[in-house]
Amino acid sequence: MSLVFAGVCSHAPGITGRAGRADPAVRDAFYAKLDEMRQRLEAAKPDALIVVAAEHFANFFMNNMPAYCMGMAEQYEGPIEDEEWLAIRRTEVPGNKDLSRRLIQAMLGEIDLAYAEEWKFDHGIMVPLHFLTPRYDLPVIPVNVNCQGPPLTPLARAYQFGRVLRKACDAQPERIALIGTGGISHWPATPDSGTINEEWDREFLRRFLANDREAMTSYTDAETFRDAGQGGFEIRTFIAVAGATEGATGELLFYAPIPIFAVGCTVATMNVQ
């Protein structure tokens, strides 16, 4: 079939773990839009969901850090974090090993993609799944783009990765959904946690939603670090989704800085064609 759904959302652990400390009106509006994204995802009737995430040292470390890796397991589990801290129960999440294998084989023609038959999800995947597939009944295929441990893959390569991922999806009989999750500007896990550069976020989102490849891949890492923090490196996940939906534009469902969640909370879909 093809790609039947594409979108992006935030994944910060505070979204679930510190839910009680946010302004209820803003938080509930954000949750409502995540639920709208879930409904759109379900309406697309996907057979599998690819999650392009920026994991946080749950599986990959600097002893052997892949720039891009796709999961190829029958089953995954998460979260690795303390369940009370994240307010998400540990659970098993189904995969689709056969589909993973076909996608990876197809992509290896153009990209040196790593694969992993073991994968534990951290908040970076569990928070989106908590809202988008709350029954954990849709097979998930995780993808990691290293956004934590520099040297990092260039932004233009992240876009190209998305293009190659799309081509591989289009060659499969399954109906495939895709979400990217990361960023946008934030300084997570530092004393600056809670700082959000709304102006930078809105400009990045403008470039992303217009699918303006050149503009969205023009940031240097030094600029991103200066203006959007080390968490800003995670724009690679959004850029990969843009690459997978090249030619299409997006729709912003929600954006609002929620400092106690440590991120500008974002929900958007891309018009898959």
Next chain:
Amino acid sequence: MSLYYVQKLLYQLNRDPAVRRRFEQDRDALLDEYVLTDEERRAIEEGDIGLLYVMGVNGQILMHYSALLGQSWDEYIAAMREGVKKHGPVREGLYTLLRDRNL
């Protein structure tokens, strides 16, 4: 400094219950397997989040470790701030570039 091994140990503690059990029951033998300075070893033994942050441990690793230690969010943020106050700015890694920010 052997920041790499400090981070490697914390990474493994965060994700692997078997390593956590060894940390509880056979700590010296576990720590002997990593290349650690005395200061690093002490910071790990004492769960000194502030000093580990100043040493340059990646925040994502440290945040998960703080959760593992049972710290609340506010305690965790305060511990990093206290660490900078007590030990000076971050010494190594990505966050050295945050030095000029007004913490």
